[in-house]
Amino acid sequence: MTAVLLVVVLGVHLWLANFGQASASLRAILGVILLGLALFHGLNGVRTVILDFNVGIQGRKFTTVMLLLLGAASFLFGLHGLWPLIIGG
């Protein structure tokens, strides 16, 4: 699901980065959606790769929690980057 959405939103992102023009609010919405999708999809993929190495139940929990924390921190950091766009500055 996130994969299909990512292909669409990333296509729009690449298009806008190179040729397109869009209002600040549209770019802010796209930015936040792309940020969330990319981080979730990517870190969930990393989790799958790590769990394929049979890390045990404790390892699974540890991996999930650490990746969740990394994702949350990156999302907040990304939001900070998008903030001027979000508030229309």
Place this chain on the structure above:
Amino acid sequence: MTRRIAQIFGRGGELNPRNMRLGMWAWLVQRISGLALVLFVIAHVLAISQANLALTGPLFTMFDGLRNPFWAVNRTVLVIDLLMLGIIAFHGMNGIRIVLFDVGVGVGLRSQKVVFYILIAIGVVASGLIIFYGLPLLGGT
């Protein structure tokens, strides 16, 4: 551990290049490209966000170079961007193939390959269009 590695990469192992066919290569490259893209996304997010925080230092100078516009004039960054564009195109198009496979399109041995090559061709054309139209547009800025 060593035994397991020998099992996977040794004669008859599923990741021994001599035993790997197109589908297995696609699976392997999908995983490696996915991991590379996660690093890129996090670096990309840090690069954009650190500009607002106005942090300084060599690490942040590097991040600054990675910042938008997407096609920066710095040659190293340009190489990274082109590499990432290729990786994104492969990962995305192969991902679509996997989704299509899951819904029953291109399931046969032969049709799997056909769908793979068609989607990769679409990825190459799309990347080519972005490079062709995007590069001259931002090269002068």
